[in-house]
Amino acid sequence: MDGVHDMGGMHGFGAVVVEGGDEVFHEAWEPRVFALSHLSNVCGLLGGPGGRVVGESMDAAHYLEASYYERWLWTAERQLEAKATIAPGEVEAMMARLAVNEAPPRAADPELAAEAVAQLREGSPAMGIAASSRFAPGDRVRVRRMHPDRHTRCPRYVRGAVGVVERVQGADRLPDRAEYGLPTEPEPVYAVAFASQDLWGESDEPPWTVLLDLFDTYLEPA
Amino acid sequence: MSDVHDNDGGHHHGRPASQIELRARALEALLVEKGLVSTDAIDAVIELYENDVGPQNGAKVVARAWVDPAYRERLLADGAAAIAELGFGGAEGNTMVVVPNGPGVHNAVVCTLCSCYPWPVLGLPPSWYKSAPYRARMVSEPHAVLREFGLELPAKTTIRVWDSTAEVRYLVLPERPSETEGWDEEALAAIVTRDAMIGVAVPVAEQTPA
Numbered sequence: 001m002d003g004v005h006d007m008g009g010m011h012g013f014g015a016v017v018v019e020g021g022d023e024v025f026h027e028a029w030e031p032r033v034f035a036l037s038h039l040s041n042v043c044g045l046l047g048g049p050g051g052r053v054v055g056e057s058m059d060a061a062h063y064l065e066a067s068y069y070e071r072w073l074w075t076a077e078r079q080l081e082a083k084a085t086i087a088p089g090e091v092e093a094m095m096a097r098l099a100v101n102e103a104p105p106r107a108a109d110p111e112l113a114a115e116a117v118a119q120l121r122e123g124s125p126a127m128g129i130a131a132s133s134r135f136a137p138g139d140r141v142r143v144r145r146m147h148p149d150r151h152t153r154c155p156r157y158v159r160g161a162v163g164v165v166e167r168v169q170g171a172d173r174l175p176d177r178a179e180y181g182l183p184t185e186p187e188p189v190y191a192v193a194f195a196s197q198d199l200w201g202e203s204d205e206p207p208w209t210v211l212l213d214l215f216d217t218y219l220e221p222a
Numbered sequence: 223m224s225d226v227h228d229n230d231g232g233h234h235h236g237r238p239a240s241q242i243e244l245r246a247r248a249l250e251a252l253l254v255e256k257g258l259v260s261t262d263a264i265d266a267v268i269e270l271y272e273n274d275v276g277p278q279n280g281a282k283v284v285a286r287a288w289v290d291p292a293y294r295e296r297l298l299a300d301g302a303a304a305i306a307e308l309g310f311g312g313a314e315g316n317t318m319v320v321v322p323n324g325p326g327v328h329n330a331v332v333c334t335l336c337s338c339y340p341w342p343v344l345g346l347p348p349s350w351y352k353s354a355p356y357r358a359r360m361v362s363e364p365h366a367v368l369r370e371f372g373l374e375l376p377a378k379t380t381i382r383v384w385d386s387t388a389e390v391r392y393l394v395l396p397e398r399p400s401e402t403e404g405w406d407e408e409a410l411a412a413i414v415t416r417d418a419m420i421g422v423a424v425p426v427a428e429q430t431p432a
Contacts, residue, residue, distance in 0.1 A: 008334035008385065009362040013355040017370040021350035024271075029246040034346070035267035036250055039259045052336055068337070068352045070242050077249060086252060094248035094255075095241075104251040109260035116263045117270050123312040123342075126302060127389050153387045155334055157361065169390050170317065189388045191319075205365040208381040213388035 001053075001151055004060045008157040009200065030069040035116075037076045040085070042116050046076075047083030050179040053151040054078045127170035133188035134216055139165045141192060142222035143214065152176045154218040158210075162222045163194040166211060174215050187216040276345035277416035279310045280393055283343060284419065285411035287320075288398040298322060301393065305343060315342035315391055321384060322395040323424075328379050329394045330368070330421025332360040333386040340391035344416055351420065361385055371422040394421040401427035 007013075025031050040046050048054065055075045058066070066074065080086045098104060135141055143158045153175050171186035178184050196208045253259045283305055287294040297304035301318030305311060318340060321329040333339065334357045339347040350356050359367050364381045368374070375381065384392045396418045402410060405427075417423035 006335055007354055007357040010354075010358040013353075013358050015370060016350055016353065016355045016359065016367050018350070018353075021353065022348050024346045024348055026349065027243060029243045031268045031271070032250055032264055033246050034271075035264040036246075036253065036259065038267055039263055040253070043258055045253070045258055055336070064354065067242075068349070069246075073242070073246050073249065080249075080253075085256075085258065086249075090252055091245060091248050094252045095244050098244060098248055098251060104247060105255045107254050107257070107260040108262045110262060112260050113263040113266035117266050119313070120267065120270060120275075120341075121312045123314065123316045124389075126316040153335060155385070155387060157334075169319070169388065172389055175388075189390070191384075191390075193382075200362050203363075205363070206377050206380070208364055208383065210361050210383045210385060212385045213390050215388065 001056050001149060002147060002156060003056050004063050005056045006155050006157075008155045025069075026067070030067075033069045033073045033076070037072055038120065039112075039116050040076060040080060042119055043112070045083060045085040046079035047081075047085075048079055049151070049181070050175075051075050051079065052175075053179045056151060127172050127189065128186055130168050130171040130186075130188040133168050133190070135165045135168075135188070135190060135219065135221075137165050137167055140222040141165055141190070141214075141219040143192075143218055144220055146218075148176065150176065151179050152218075154214060155212070157199060158192075158194060158212055158214070161194055161198050163192040163198070166191040166193045169213055172215070174217050176215075176217070189213050189215055190219070192219070271341075271346050275310075275312075275342060277343070277414075277419065278411070279308070279345075280340075280343035280416070280419045281411040281414035282308055282407070283310070283320075283393070284395060284414045285407045287395055288402075288410055289407055294322075294395075297395070305393075310342045312342045314338070315340045317390050318343075318393060319384075319390050320393045320395050321382070323397045323421075326376075326379050327382060328375055328421065328424075329382045329384065329392075330360065330364060331384045331386065331392040331394060332357060334358070334361055335387060338386035338391060340393050343393055344419060348416070368422060371417065373423055394419050396425050399425055399427040 055071050142162045145160050169189045169191055172189050173184045173186055191211050192214050193209050193211045287297050297320050301320040302316055323329055337347055337352040361383055364383050413425045418425045
């Protein structure tokens with residue numbers, strides 16, 4: 001999806017180093033949203049496509065205006081609705097109750113707490129090894145031109161550019177399909193190196209290199 | 223109730239300071255009330271990243287690589303396996319590539335599409351890493367971004383910016399400052415900052431260890 005989340009190279013966002021920028025969380029609710037999202041996944045409460053897909057489907061102005069964990073919250077709500085774990089209006093109804101100082105319910109479940117932590121310590125399986133690959137390190141590749149209206153992990157700023165395969169990272173399922181639960185076999189993922197001039201034109205700064213992990217589907221020989 | 227504002231002004235008086243905070247509390251309350259999640263499980267997840275998982279882990283990995291050439295080789299060959307030797311791994315860190323800085327080469331990591339980050343070794347990302355300006359500018363003007371962080375590299379140094387667009391997570395292995403000759407691993411780990419392992423800073427040996 002060619003949305004505002006695909007930010008590489010955009011102008012107009014201002015400085016990186018700003019007051020408060022060093023903090024992981026700004027407010028106490030933010031880590032709770034992080035944890036709640038994880039728990040909802042652990043407990044099988046989420047439906048629909050993956051979280052990245054949902055987050056990218058936010059209205060563009062809303063995406064830019066929302067804080068990072070506000071986006072997580074919005075995404076979690078959509079995924080919870082997609083599985084009918086919650087119904088539209090239920091969050092608002094609870095907000096009204098809390099706003100008149102009703103005490104929020106609390107619950108203890110030590111087994112769930114242990115499982116939630118265990119799954120984070122475990123993580124997802126590592127990317128598989130590519131049994132074979134169309135390209136090898138040193139090969140020149142061009143990123144295909146595309147304009148997908150669905151999820152992709154191929155940023156706009158490399159499309160059409162020529163780079164050099166630096167290494168074969170492994171094999172993984174194409175997120176453009178896998179994130180929707182569509183069947184897809186693992187395909188090679190390559191670290192591809194691009195010269196700064198080939199992405200951004202001439203610069204007053206010394207040349208630099210930008211490397212991206214790109215799926216085989218995104219590439220053609222150059 | 224009168225403290226509910228329609229903007230996120232960051233004011234806290236023990237009552238909801240914003241609609242979004244109230245909304246977050248409501249979603250948690252709703253799932254707890256439905257019996258689907260528990261308060262202690264939420265607390266446990268938060269505590270994991272507050273206490274156990276953070277840049278102190280990555281710093282130990284870097285310090286080990288600085289003192290043990292064989293470990294460094296294993297780390298560069300298979301990041302996740304070598305990191306697991308020190309007991310670290312898990313979500314957002316089971317496929318790891320460690321990129322070494324060296325003479326004339328400086329690596330830095332970004333995720334332009336979201337905010338991918340190697341949690342087991344660095345914890346959860348700081349706000350600036352997730353911000354629009356970093357995601358936008360690190361690939362298109364890395365020198366200017368590094369200058370904002372106070373890092374001016376020699377003109378002959380090539381910056382290599384890794385955009386984490388798939389499931390590989392990156393850790394920068396900084397160069398060991400020459401002033402640290404003879405330091406032990408613990409002292410070395412103490413100078414390895416989160417920012418140095420993202421690649422927007424370099425370790426500085428400010429004081430000699432006792």
